Amino acid sequence: MSAAGGVLGSGHEVPGGIWRGISFEDRMSTVEFRVGERAHITVDSDVCRSCTTKACVTACPANLFAPTSEGGILFSYEECFECGTCYMVCNHEGAITWTYPDGGQGVVFHQG
Amino acid sequence: MGKANMVPAASVSSYTPVFDAVVVGAGPAGSATALALARAGRSVVLVERGPFPGSKNVYGGVVYGRVLDDVVPEWWNEVPVERWVVRRSTMMMTGTQSVSVDYRSAAWGEAPYNGMTTVRSRFDNWLATKAVEAGAQLVTSTVATGLLRDAQGRIIGVRTDRDQGELRAKVVVACDGVNSFLAKEAGLMAPAQASHHTLGVKEVLDLPGHVIDERFGLRGDEGIDIEMLGCTRGIPGGGFLYTNSDTVSLGVVLSLTHLAEAKARPEELIADLKNHPSIAPYLRGATLREYAAHLIPEGGYDTMPTMITDGMLVAGDAAAMTLAAGLWLEGVNFAIGSGLAAGRAVDRAIAAGDCSAKGLASYRSDLEGQFVLADHKRLRKAPHLVLSERIQQRYPGLICDLVDGMFTVTNPVPKQGGLRVTRSAAAKHGVKLRQLAADTVRALRVFG
Numbered sequence: 001m002s003a004a005g006g007v008l009g010s011g012h013e014v015p016g017g018i019w020r021g022i023s024f025e026d027r028m029s030t031v032e033f034r035v036g037e038r039a040h041i042t043v044d045s046d047v048c049r050s051c052t053t054k055a056c057v058t059a060c061p062a063n064l065f066a067p068t069s070e071g072g073i074l075f076s077y078e079e080c081f082e083c084g085t086c087y088m089v090c091n092h093e094g095a096i097t098w099t100y101p102d103g104g105q106g107v108v109f110h111q112g
Numbered sequence: 113m114g115k116a117n118m119v120p121a122a123s124v125s126s127y128t129p130v131f132d133a134v135v136v137g138a139g140p141a142g143s144a145t146a147l148a149l150a151r152a153g154r155s156v157v158l159v160e161r162g163p164f165p166g167s168k169n170v171y172g173g174v175v176y177g178r179v180l181d182d183v184v185p186e187w188w189n190e191v192p193v194e195r196w197v198v199r200r201s202t203m204m205m206t207g208t209q210s211v212s213v214d215y216r217s218a219a220w221g222e223a224p225y226n227g228m229t230t231v232r233s234r235f236d237n238w239l240a241t242k243a244v245e246a247g248a249q250l251v252t253s254t255v256a257t258g259l260l261r262d263a264q265g266r267i268i269g270v271r272t273d274r275d276q277g278e279l280r281a282k283v284v285v286a287c288d289g290v291n292s293f294l295a296k297e298a299g300l301m302a303p304a305q306a307s308h309h310t311l312g313v314k315e316v317l318d319l320p321g322h323v324i325d326e327r328f329g330l331r332g333d334e335g336i337d338i339e340m341l342g343c344t345r346g347i348p349g350g351g352f353l354y355t356n357s358d359t360v361s362l363g364v365v366l367s368l369t370h371l372a373e374a375k376a377r378p379e380e381l382i383a384d385l386k387n388h389p390s391i392a393p394y395l396r397g398a399t400l401r402e403y404a405a406h407l408i409p410e411g412g413y414d415t416m417p418t419m420i421t422d423g424m425l426v427a428g429d430a431a432a433m434t435l436a437a438g439l440w441l442e443g444v445n446f447a448i449g450s451g452l453a454a455g456r457a458v459d460r461a462i463a464a465g466d467c468s469a470k471g472l473a474s475y476r477s478d479l480e481g482q483f484v485l486a487d488h489k490r491l492r493k494a495p496h497l498v499l500s501e502r503i504q505q506r507y508p509g510l511i512c513d514l515v516d517g518m519f520t521v522t523n524p525v526p527k528q529g530g531l532r533v534t535r536s537a538a539a540k541h542g543v544k545l546r547q548l549a550a551d552t553v554r555a556l557r558v559f560g
Binding site for chain 1: 161162163166167168169170171231232233252253254255272273274290291293303304305306309311313314316359361368369371372373375376377378379400401402403404405406407
């Protein structure tokens with residue numbers, strides 16, 4: 001498990017950088033996150049190493065997953081929309097475990 | 113609301129049911145369930161994991177309020193509306209073209225109205241407040257972490273992430289949304305089925321109200337809803353644009369499996385749409401107020417979970433009750449309708465002293481007898497058709513080229529006839545005329 005060792009800083013750059021006038025960082029800065037101490041996502045990087053698609057990397061709308069040079073996955077949980085895309089597109093059952101953040105924490109949509 | 117209604121931990125530790133019902137999720141389904149039960153005189157606790165109702169919720173834009181007529185008389189005088197939808201456009205697009213079918217109705221702008229744009233943090237809060245006013249207890253910032261079962265395995269409540277936070281009830285109503293961990297834990301729903309889900313990503317953009325009025329041909333509290341096809345790089349799905357009071361909601365809905373295969377980033381697709389020549393002029397100068405993403409259960413009737421088990425019902429998105437059938441895009445109304453039905457079924461089951469699956473069975477027949485399941489059943493083949501390869505990747509371009517062929521003036525070359533234009537547009541997009549005819553018949557069968 002890479003829950004502690006493999007956590008990225010939140011809001012890392014999108015591959016390819018700025019999309020027509022707004023950086024990914026600026027895009028995410030419009031969203032309120034009440035970040036809890038407990039990571040509600042865990043990734044079993046040993047499983048990821050045998051994954052050929054790594055669909056979570058591109059599909060996650062919050063861009064929380066990044067491939068490592070060793071074939072694993074680095075992730076962060078702080079700026080998560082709590083949508084569920086990651087575990088649904090994960091083609092290795094159990095590689096991504098995802099639960100809700102603790103009560104009152106996580107994303108707070110005001111314009112949803 | 114909130115902490116004032118917190119349930120003292122001491123009162124939930126006995127083995128007898130403390131509540132008639134515990135409803136998980138204070139979205140439209142949960143609040144409607146709690147409202148129906150509270151009005152029937154039942155004790156009900158409504159558990160919400162967000163800090164306020166609606167804080168975890170995102171939608172594609174329009175609430176159709178007919179379902180509220182019997183629940184809140186003249187609801188339109190008090191609902192937190194942004195704009196009343198008086199224009200409904202369907203836009204078929206390529207990267208540089210678009211053809212729109214645009215309908216406008218003066219009647220839609222007058223009571224009792226047809227559809228409205230609203231903001232979920234306000235709308236969901238409004239409906240939850242109705243439930244609280246009727247006597248339901250709302251507990252926010254609390255996650256239902258699992259089901260409580262008795263020695264026989266019957267569901268008797270939920271665990272929460274509060275200290276001593278077990279909530280016991282005669283019936284649990286799972287309105288916990290598209291990822292419904294309670295329905296999964298109860299064995300009613302598969303753990304993860306990407307093929308039955310789409311991802312919606314949405315930008316809410318600031319634009320002054322008078323600018324929205326001018327650009328979209330609106331006045332006062334009139335609004336427009338534009339649904340788009342052919343704007344997602346061939347990934348099955350579509351786009352949407354809705355006007356709010358002083359913001360515009362713009363987004364795309366994308367098949368999860370195809371999004372993953374395409375290796376495209378969701379925000380790239382939304383940026384494509386924002387920069388499309390048919391959309392960009394509407395949004396000139398608009399700035400991003402909030403970005404959002406949410407999953408949509410889009411498999412339709414044939415992929416709905418079992419909705420009833422001993423001691424538990426499932427409603428709203430948790431029961432896959434969204435109609436994402438291209439022409440119709442509805443969800444909040446189904447959530448409210450199913451929640452009201454769940455409340456009625458629980459009330460009847462308690463009155464009859466039987467909260468088993470058998471005792472709760474009237475939930476299903478109630479839903480079958482009204483729009484909630486009747487609409488889904490009628491349109492059960494629609495998701496498959498609307499997300500099919502020809503509809504998604506060929507017809508928007510074919511239609512654009514057909515209109516182009518009709519209206520591009522080619523002097524001195526003489527005009528071509530309609531059939532010839534159709535044939536050449538179809539050929540350009542790899543569609544045979546007999547496929548076009550077959551798909552027309554199929555569409556009539558699905559939607560007719």
